[in-house]
Amino acid sequence: MKFTLSWLKQPLETEATLDEIVERLTMLGLEVEGVEDPAKKLGVFTVAKVLEAKPHPDADKLQVLKVEALVEGEVKQLQVVCGAPNARAGLTGVFAPPGATIPANGMVLKPTKIRGVESNGMMCSERELELSDEHEGIIDLKGDWKVGTPAAEVLGRNDPVIEIAITPNRPDCLGVYGVARDLAAAGLGRLREGNFPPVQGKFESPIGIKLEFPSGAENACPVFAGRLIRGVKNGPSPDWLQNWLKAVGLRPINALVDITNFISLDRGRPLHVYDASKLTGDIRARLGREGEKLVALDGKTYDVKPDYCVIADDARVLGLAGVMGGEESGSTAETVDVFIESAYFDPYRTARTGRDTGIISDARYRFERGVDPQFVRPGLELATKMILEFCGGEPSNIVVAGEEPDTSKTIDFDPARIEKLTGLSLPQSETMRILSALGFKVLEEGSRKLSVSVPSWRPDIDGQADLVEEVVRVHGLNEVKSVALPRLHAVAKPVLSSRQRRERMARRALAARGLVEAVTWSFIPERDAVLFGGGNAAPLLKLANPISADMSHMRPSLLAGLIAAAGRNMARGFPDVGMFEVGQQFESDEPSGQVLAASGIRRGTARPQGAGRHWQGKSGPAEAMDAKADAVALLAALGAPVANFQIGADAPAWYHPGRSGVFRLGPKNVIGYFGELHPRVLDDMDVAGPIVGFEIFPDAIPEPKRKPTRAKPPLELSDLQPVRRDFAFVVSEGVTADQLLRAAKGADKKLITDVSLFDVFEGGSLGEGQKSLAIEVTLQPVEKTLTDEEIDAVSKRIVVAVEKATGGALRG
Structure with missing residues (x-):
C-alpha cells in the first residue's frame, strides 16, 4: 500500500513530521517497508534561465548557451553546450551543476569541452531526471520561476511516498483514510470528516439494476447500486490527482478512470464506470453461463464459468464481479454518458474467480480481503461528486438492488482483560477514547463493563481479545513490559522424549559414517509397495485420493524411496551413492502400524572408508558387511545392547537370501535387518545393483534401565597378560x-x-x-x-x- 505524505494529510490534520509518522505507523502494526523522497534525488537540480543561445562553431546540431543558474550557493552565468532542439534564449528549465549525478544513467557531470567548446553542467530533459520518457528536448517550465528555486518544488516532486505492509486482517487500511484513522487514534492528529452528503438526482435512470441469482447464491452480490451521469466531458484529471497516482505507480488515463482509482486507494472502495452508450438494456449481477466469454481491460479473453459472479447487460457479460471489467464497455475520451457501478461482492467467490482466471487487480485485492459493505452508497456519492466537479454533467437518481449485508456485531467487553492479557493498566476513559477514535461505538454498562459495537469496516474483530489488541497497539506496544516465565525447577526437566532423542542420535551417527540424509515421499507407486510387503498385501494403505498415480500407497519401507533416489542419482552420473533416512513407514492403517525406522543404503564404491578412484587402487563395491557395520554402529549409538543381539538369516524377501541377516533380542523382538538387496527387487525398480542396505527400528530397542542411586564400582583393570x-x-x-x-x-x-x-x-x-x-x-x-x-x-x-x-x- 503506497501513498504520499500530502495525500495522507488530506484526511489527517496533523503537524507531525515524516519521521514521526513513519515511526508511529510501525508501532500501530502498519509496518513501513520503505520511504521514497524524490526531493532528495533532485536536491542539486535547480531552476535556470537561458540568456543567450548561439550555434556551435563546429557542430550543426549543437548550441552554445549562456545560462544563469545557482552554483555553490551563488547565482552565476555559465556556458553550457546543449543539443536540444527547443533550447532558446528566454527558456526557463532545470539545470544540473558540475558534480551532479544524473538519475537516469548515474553519470557524474564534470567541466569539459565538447567539440572544442567549454561546457559546464547540463540543461536536463524529463527522461534524464526520470520524470517521464520524454527526451526530445529539455524541460521548458511555464510561469515565472526564480533562478535557484529547487527543481523538486517546481516539478511537484517534493512529496515523500510511504509504502506500508498490510496484513490480511486489516482491509480497512487498504485505503488512505483507514491509515489516517489509526494515526488520529494514536494521537498524531485529527481525522477530518469522511461522510459525503447525497447528490440530488435530476432524473430517473433509464438503466435499471437487477440481481438474478439462484437460491443459495444470493450472497455473491447482496447489494448493487449505480447511477447515470449524462453530458460529461471526459478529459485529463487535475494535476494534483495525476501526481498522486503517478507517485504510487499508477498511470493516469482520463478523469473518469482516475477518479475510480483514487477512490479505491483513498477509501478502499473499488468502483467501475461504463460508457452508457455501449450498454444494452439493464445491468444485472448474476452467475456466469457456459460458453460466455469476456474481453477484459487487460486485453485478454477469458472463458466464463458457471460459478463466477459476473456483471452483464441484456446482450453480453460486462465484467467479472470484483475482479476486472470488460474492454468493450469501458469509458474513453469520447464518453458522454457514464454509468457508475458500486456493489458489494462475496470475498470467497471473488478470490476463487481471481485464482481461476489468474487475474491480479487492485479490485480483486480489496474485495477478497473484505470491502466495507456499508460504504456502497457513500462511495457512489463520492464518485458522483468528483465526476461532476471534474467533468460536469447531470446525475440521475440512484438505482439500488438488494440490501447491504448486516455485519453488526456487539461485544461485551471487560476493560480488566487488558491488564490480565498484557499487564498494562489503563484508565477506562482511555480505553473508551481509543476505541471511539477507531470507529467503535462504546457504551458503559456498569463500572466494569463496556458494550462495544464493531464498525462495518473491521471484519477482523470477533471477541474481547481483539479489542484488547486494538487498545494496546494504539496506546503503544512498547509500553508492554517483558516478563520472564516463572522457573518452576532449579534444574530444567528434559524437553525431548526418548524417541525424539533417538531420532536425533540416529541422524548424527549415520551422517558421521559418511551417509547423506535424504527426505523422500511417504507415498510410493503400487509396484514398489508390493516389492516391500505392501500393495495388495496391505490394501488399507492405498490412498483414496492420491496426488498422482505414482504416489498411490503409503510406503511399507524407507528403502523404496532411497533406492529410487539412488537410481535418479545414477542417471545423472553419480553412481557412488550412500544415503540414509529417518522417518515413518507403515504396516497398517492403525496408529500402531506407523513405525519409526532408520534406514540406509550404499551403492558402488560408497563404502565407510571412502569412495571413488585413487592412485593406490580402486575401492571395491559396497558389501553386505558394510551395511552390517553401519547398522551395528547405529545401534551402539542408540544405546542398544549390541553384545546380546542374536543374528539370524531370515531377512525379508527384499534382501538377498544368502547375504543378509536379522538382529533380534530374543526370539520375537526384531531390531532390524541388513544385507544385500535382492537383485529381483532392483530389476523391478529399474535400478542397477548391487546395493546393500539396512533397516533399524529404534522403538524396538529396550529403554535403558534407570540408573542406580548407589555409586558404580570402580573400573577394574588387570595387569596380567591375557x-x-x-x-x-x-x-x-x-x-x-x-x-x-x-x-x-x-x-x-x-x-x-x-x-x-x-x-x-x-x-x-x-x-x-x-x-x-x-x-x-x-x-x-x-x-x-x-x-x-x-x-x-x-x-x-x-x-x-x-x-x-x-x-x-x-x-x-
Whole structure:
C-alpha cells in the first residue's frame, strides 16, 4: 500500500513530521517497508534561465548557451553546450551543476569541452531526471520561476511516498483514510470528516439494476447500486490527482478512470464506470453461463464459468464481479454518458474467480480481503461528486438492488482483560477514547463493563481479545513490559522424549559414517509397495485420493524411496551413492502400524572408508558387511545392547537370501535387518545393483534401565597378560557362527572376555554337509597368572559347551 505524505494529510490534520509518522505507523502494526523522497534525488537540480543561445562553431546540431543558474550557493552565468532542439534564449528549465549525478544513467557531470567548446553542467530533459520518457528536448517550465528555486518544488516532486505492509486482517487500511484513522487514534492528529452528503438526482435512470441469482447464491452480490451521469466531458484529471497516482505507480488515463482509482486507494472502495452508450438494456449481477466469454481491460479473453459472479447487460457479460471489467464497455475520451457501478461482492467467490482466471487487480485485492459493505452508497456519492466537479454533467437518481449485508456485531467487553492479557493498566476513559477514535461505538454498562459495537469496516474483530489488541497497539506496544516465565525447577526437566532423542542420535551417527540424509515421499507407486510387503498385501494403505498415480500407497519401507533416489542419482552420473533416512513407514492403517525406522543404503564404491578412484587402487563395491557395520554402529549409538543381539538369516524377501541377516533380542523382538538387496527387487525398480542396505527400528530397542542411586564400582583393570587359544570345530553346515560363538563365550563368563571367528572351511575331507569354524578365545586372568592345568580345564569346558549347543566336535 503506497501513498504520499500530502495525500495522507488530506484526511489527517496533523503537524507531525515524516519521521514521526513513519515511526508511529510501525508501532500501530502498519509496518513501513520503505520511504521514497524524490526531493532528495533532485536536491542539486535547480531552476535556470537561458540568456543567450548561439550555434556551435563546429557542430550543426549543437548550441552554445549562456545560462544563469545557482552554483555553490551563488547565482552565476555559465556556458553550457546543449543539443536540444527547443533550447532558446528566454527558456526557463532545470539545470544540473558540475558534480551532479544524473538519475537516469548515474553519470557524474564534470567541466569539459565538447567539440572544442567549454561546457559546464547540463540543461536536463524529463527522461534524464526520470520524470517521464520524454527526451526530445529539455524541460521548458511555464510561469515565472526564480533562478535557484529547487527543481523538486517546481516539478511537484517534493512529496515523500510511504509504502506500508498490510496484513490480511486489516482491509480497512487498504485505503488512505483507514491509515489516517489509526494515526488520529494514536494521537498524531485529527481525522477530518469522511461522510459525503447525497447528490440530488435530476432524473430517473433509464438503466435499471437487477440481481438474478439462484437460491443459495444470493450472497455473491447482496447489494448493487449505480447511477447515470449524462453530458460529461471526459478529459485529463487535475494535476494534483495525476501526481498522486503517478507517485504510487499508477498511470493516469482520463478523469473518469482516475477518479475510480483514487477512490479505491483513498477509501478502499473499488468502483467501475461504463460508457452508457455501449450498454444494452439493464445491468444485472448474476452467475456466469457456459460458453460466455469476456474481453477484459487487460486485453485478454477469458472463458466464463458457471460459478463466477459476473456483471452483464441484456446482450453480453460486462465484467467479472470484483475482479476486472470488460474492454468493450469501458469509458474513453469520447464518453458522454457514464454509468457508475458500486456493489458489494462475496470475498470467497471473488478470490476463487481471481485464482481461476489468474487475474491480479487492485479490485480483486480489496474485495477478497473484505470491502466495507456499508460504504456502497457513500462511495457512489463520492464518485458522483468528483465526476461532476471534474467533468460536469447531470446525475440521475440512484438505482439500488438488494440490501447491504448486516455485519453488526456487539461485544461485551471487560476493560480488566487488558491488564490480565498484557499487564498494562489503563484508565477506562482511555480505553473508551481509543476505541471511539477507531470507529467503535462504546457504551458503559456498569463500572466494569463496556458494550462495544464493531464498525462495518473491521471484519477482523470477533471477541474481547481483539479489542484488547486494538487498545494496546494504539496506546503503544512498547509500553508492554517483558516478563520472564516463572522457573518452576532449579534444574530444567528434559524437553525431548526418548524417541525424539533417538531420532536425533540416529541422524548424527549415520551422517558421521559418511551417509547423506535424504527426505523422500511417504507415498510410493503400487509396484514398489508390493516389492516391500505392501500393495495388495496391505490394501488399507492405498490412498483414496492420491496426488498422482505414482504416489498411490503409503510406503511399507524407507528403502523404496532411497533406492529410487539412488537410481535418479545414477542417471545423472553419480553412481557412488550412500544415503540414509529417518522417518515413518507403515504396516497398517492403525496408529500402531506407523513405525519409526532408520534406514540406509550404499551403492558402488560408497563404502565407510571412502569412495571413488585413487592412485593406490580402486575401492571395491559396497558389501553386505558394510551395511552390517553401519547398522551395528547405529545401534551402539542408540544405546542398544549390541553384545546380546542374536543374528539370524531370515531377512525379508527384499534382501538377498544368502547375504543378509536379522538382529533380534530374543526370539520375537526384531531390531532390524541388513544385507544385500535382492537383485529381483532392483530389476523391478529399474535400478542397477548391487546395493546393500539396512533397516533399524529404534522403538524396538529396550529403554535403558534407570540408573542406580548407589555409586558404580570402580573400573577394574588387570595387569596380567591375557591368554589366547584357537579352536576349530566341525559342525553341520546349518549351524551359524553366532551359535558357536555364544556357546564358547558362555563356557566361563569370568575368564573369557572375547571370542571371534577367524576362519571358515568347507569341503575336502570334512565330507558332505559339514564345515569347519575356527575361533580365537581370549582369557583374561584377574587375580593370578593361569597355570597350564587351569587353561586346559577352561579349554575342556569350551569344547563341551560347543558340542552341547551345536553338536559339533573338535577338529582333529
